[in-house]
Amino acid sequence: EAGVAQSPRYKIIEKRQSVAFWCNPISGHATLYWYQQILGQGPKLLIQFQNNGVVDDSQLPKDRFSAERLKGVDSTLKIQPAKLEDSAVYLCASTNYLKGGTDTQYFGPGTRLTVL
Amino acid sequence: SQQGEEDPQALSIQEGENATMNCSYKTSINNLQWYRQNSGRGLVHLILIRSNEREKHSGRLRVTLDTSKKSSSLLITASRAADTASYFCATVFISGGYNKLIFGAGTRLAVHP
Numbered sequence: 001e002a003g004v005a006q007s008p009r010y011k012i013i014e015k016r017q018s019v020a021f022w023c024n025p026i027s028g029h030a031t032l033y034w035y036q037q038i039l040g041q042g043p044k045l046l047i048q049f050q051n052n053g054v055v056d057d058s059q060l061p062k063d064r065f066s067a068e069r070l071k072g073v074d075s076t077l078k079i080q081p082a083k084l085e086d087s088a089v090y091l092c093a094s095t096n097y098l099k100g101g102t103d104t105q106y107f108g109p110g111t112r113l114t115v116l
Numbered sequence: 117s118q119q120g121e122e123d124p125q126a127l128s129i130q131e132g133e134n135a136t137m138n139c140s141y142k143t144s145i146n147n148l149q150w151y152r153q154n155s156g157r158g159l160v161h162l163i164l165i166r167s168n169e170r171e172k173h174s175g176r177l178r179v180t181l182d183t184s185k186k187s188s189s190l191l192i193t194a195s196r197a198a199d200t201a202s203y204f205c206a207t208v209f210i211s212g213g214y215n216k217l218i219f220g221a222g223t224r225l226a227v228h229p
Contacts, residue, residue: 004158035219042204042219043159055214091158097215104149105217107158 002026004108006092012114018080021111025073025094031055033105034067034077035091043091049075079113087115122205122220130228135192137223139205140185146215148181149206150190153222159204162190195227 005024013019025032030051035043046065048056052072060067064083069075079086089112093105123138139148147166151159165172165181165188172179178191192199202222208215 040221042206042221044219045217048214048216050214055212056216093159104161104164105159107151107160109156109158112156 004092004094004106006090006108006111008111009109010112010114012116013082015084015115016081018078019082019113020076020078021090021092021113023075023077023092023108025075025092026096026106029094029096029106030072031095031097032069032075033093033095034075035093037089037091037110039088046077046090082113082115084115087113089113122203122223124223125221126224126226128226128228129195131195131197133195133227135195135199135225135227137190137203137205137225139188139190139207139220141188141205141207141218142186143207143209145183145207145209147208148179148188149208149217150177150179150188151204151206151219153202153204155201162203192225195225197227197229200225200227 007022032049034046036046037043046060047067049069052069067077089110091110092108095105121140145167149164150162152162153159163174163179165179176193181188202224204219204222206217206219208217
């Protein structure tokens with residue numbers, strides 16, 4: 001079974017530029033998450049999708065961050081415009097989560113973003 | 117702020133020794149999970165313990181959960197250099213009908229040959 005795929009693995013941009021990250025979850029996984037992990041910290045949830053609907057985006061800075069999962073499979077996360085403090089690893093995770101069940105998440109390798 | 121707080125922040129031991137990491141949290145949970153992250157990689161799920169369980173084992177891993185103290189510990193026995201990684205606890209609670217994971221800041225473990 002293939003794991004969660006993410007691209008690119010690394011991205012360096014200037015502040016105020018735009019950037020987009022792509023995630024392909026494990027086949028059949030209905031729930032997809034985007035996390036931001038700042039160096040030395042644990043992952044922080046940005047947005048959670050159930051199929052193509054948003055379940056939780058309470059911590060997504062909506063003035064500059066956007067995410068979509070149009071067909072309920074792949075997802076993209078965009079930052080426009082980027083700030084220095086957006087430098088972090090962006091992790092995508094998926095799970096075959098059922099309401100009331102357990103929630104073991106499978107993570108991709110992440111995209112390391114550096115904003116100069 | 118993140119719900120789980122881990123202690124210690126960093127741990128350095130010799131191969132063969134045991135490593136113990138602790139996690140404290142603030143609110144009621146559905147379950148608690150431990151993940152491992154090698155440098156530059158994504159997180160890998162290690163073990164899950166439900167709120168009605170007190171102890172769980174998986175290979176060289178032993179997890180305990182004390183819901184009265186809102187704390188958990190992860191013990192790695194007979195550590196190996198390959199265990200060098202960051203370890204994160206994730207507290208899981210229900211929000212809006214869905215499970216929500218909150219990660220701690222992690223413990224960075226270094227195992228020296």
